[in-house]
Amino acid sequence: MPGICGHPDTEARTGACRAGSPEKHDRRAVIDAILYVVRTGCAWRYLPIGFPPWQTVYAHFTRLNSRGVTERILTELRSSSPVPPQAARRAAVADPIPLS
Numbered sequence: 567m568p569g570i571c572g573h574p575d576t577e578a579r580t581g582a583c584r585a586g587s588p589e590k591h592d593r594r595a596v597i598d599a600i601l602y603v604v605r606t607g608c609a610w611r612y613l614p615i616g617f618p619p620w621q622t623v624y625a626h627f628t629r630l631n632s633r634g635v636t637e638r639i640l641t642e643l644r645s646s647s648p649v650p651p652q653a654a655r656r657a658a659v660a661d662p663i664p665l666s
Contacts, residue, residue, distance in 0.1 A: 591618035599623040600630075 599617035603610060610620040617623060630636055 591622055596623055596626045600627050603627075 595618050599613055599620075600623060602608070602613065602617065603623070610624045613620045613623060627636075
């Protein structure tokens with residue numbers, strides 16, 4: 567299965583993607599920025615200064631999303647960690663579905 571850069575042979579041998587220029591921003595910082603947007607709901611353009619540029623973060627997110635990575639992560643999380651019934655009820659009460 568290809569890694570994040572799409573070159574399985576390169577990543578299997580070296581543990582890094584060597585196709586093209588070296589990464590300018592640390593992958594961890596990019597993933598942290600994506601998680602920040604998901605957690606806070608802020609717009610991509612309003613990422614705080616400590617993160618890589620929003621264009622870079624958004625480009626990585628769209629690439630991961632188009633390859634189905636985000637869906638695979640969500641599927642794995644859903645299957646490996648079921649929500650306890652009490653937590654599900656609390657969530658339903660805290661955020662009721664509108665009737666209209």
